[in-house]
Amino acid sequence: MLPESRARSEQEAGRAVESDGFPEETPESQEVTRQLQESEQRYRSLFENNVDVVVTFGLEGKFLQMNRATEQLLGIPAKELVGTPFLQMIVPERRAHSEREFFRVLEGTPVQYQTAVYNRRREVIDLHVTVIPIHYEGEITGIHCIGKDITKQKQLERKLNQLAYFDPLTGLPNRNSLDTNLSRQVGERRKFALLALDLDRLKAVNETWGREAGDRLLKIIAHRLRDFLPSSADFFRNSGDDFIVTYYCDTDDECLGFARSLEARLRDPVVLGEIELSITSRIGISTFPDDGIDPDALLRKADTAMFAARRNGRNRVAFYRDVKSKDDARQFQLEIALRSAIANDELSLAFQPQIDLATGEVHGLEALLRWLHPQHGQVPPDQFIPVAEESGLIHEIGMWVIEAACRQAVEWNHAGLGNLPVSVNISIHQFYDDEFAGQLENVIRVSGMDPSRLVLEITESISSNSDVVVAQLHRFKAIGVRIAIDDFGTGYSSLRYLKDFPVDYLKIDRSFVDHLESNEKERRLVATITALAHNFGLQTIAEGTETAEQVAIMRELGADHAQGYHFSRPLAPDALVSWLAARA
Structure with a gap:
């Protein structure tokens, strides 16, 4: 019988004790005993046969009881867990939050949250937990915790997040990550440059040696630049052979010097099997806030500058401000023609x-x-x-x-x-x-x-x-x-x-x-x-x-x-x- 139920049973039985110290078996006391036993059995069935984790903690946060589902999920028998603090099972980055939530429950507030624990094999198990205080005669005597295994759901979310924010071929952050990054940088109100970088030989590689060779080329370039960039720069694959770099800089000369160093790094030969290639590139640059404060406008203007660099030949760098007058005129003419x-x-x-x-x-x-x-x-x-x-x-x-x-x-x-x-x-x-x-x-x-x-x-x-x-x-x-x-x-x-x-x-x-x-x-x-x-x-x-x-x-x-x-x-x-x- 659980401690709370035993205390209630003894209290009810004590009411029927006469002066000689022996309880009097009356129909009422028998019914009370029967109901208590039935309640005890229902509770124990719910506790032990629940497919979810069910655990009882003491007020100091140590395991008191747990059901079979808990032992199976953690791969640890109850006898090893009883008397040990639950916090040692929580993954380090979730411990502070879990401890705060536990103290809230000690104050009488039921809580629900997500956490993660280690099993015996040190694998991470994601859980959604409901933690509630045990009240007896107006005081909190323990803590109940019900946990649902959401590991597969979290894995799926992480897989989708990887798909959403990272390019599967190069492992670089993708356009979605870029949008998030640009919104943050614009919010910081600090001068930075946005560099649109386009490779020149990918199409020829694909047509000559196949897409697999082109993919290898992209991976080599991505890894080469990622290892080369300073901490003040972020690197993204936009699409195809287009990459974006953001770089904090104080002057145009600093930005130009950085772009030239990227260009030089790209000129180093790339070896694909027995093939050695020289890669050429064009880089277009827009700067915040000089060329705009809207992320889309900065991207568009960097692209415009990059296309202007392409027209000027290979291995060229162009600032948007150097080509914007011609571009504005062209855009205006295109708008007039579109209205017609x-x-x-x-x-x-x-x-x-x-x-x-x-x-x-x-x-x-x-x-x-x-x-x-x-x-x-x-x-x-x-x-x-x-x-x-x-x-x-x-x-x-x-x-x-x-x-x-x-x-x-x-x-x-x-x-x-x-x-x-x-x-x-x-x-x-x-x-x-x-x-x-x-x-x-x-x-x-x-x-x-x-x-x-x-x-x-x-x-x-x-x-x-x-x-x-x-x-x-x-x-x-x-x-x-x-x-x-x-x-x-x-x-x-x-x-x-x-x-x-x-x-x-x-x-x-x-x-x-x-x-x-x-x-x-x-x-x-x-x-x-x-x-x-x-x-x-x-x-x-x-x-x-x-x-x-x-x-x-x-x-x-x-x-x-x-x-x-x-x-x-x-x-x-x-x-x-x-x-x-x-x-x-």
């Missing part, structure tokens, strides 16, 4: 099919914006979309894309080509526009589009303000449209928004697909993404599938759908109709 493009119907849509990997049937289409300039020909989206966003034209252009996509989808459906879902990309500016949801609903109503056949593609960067995002997404879902997270794995990946956001699809970024044939780590990452998606009831779409082998691997790894040049490049509406007819 809307008025003169120079914009059009191309559609890229998405294929169901299980059936081989067309699952849907992604609508992609194209601009055919009357003098300059096709203008790449990565040139005019940033201009549209900076000038505010993105709202008008974005609604035009949705209207045109809905009209085209309804026209095809009436022509008997099927009611295929159509995806459109929406920018962060549209997403946070309070009027966007109403405009979207009106477009769907006027066009006659089935809202469930329209998929809005958002990027992971939108998820940075989760509370607002959830509310806005629910507004879209109330209209009946579906939601896809585009370029998944390159930005703010988080278990929280997979759990909270009402989305339907995850689009696996093409950077994970590129190296599937030769990179086992990439395969494991894709398998993790598909498993996560399916666990949350989402479907996956693999972007950039260009080979039959990539398609086969994606199917094997559990992806639901795929799009890419293996199936079809983006097609004009008439060409898409012919493509669909050829598949019929």
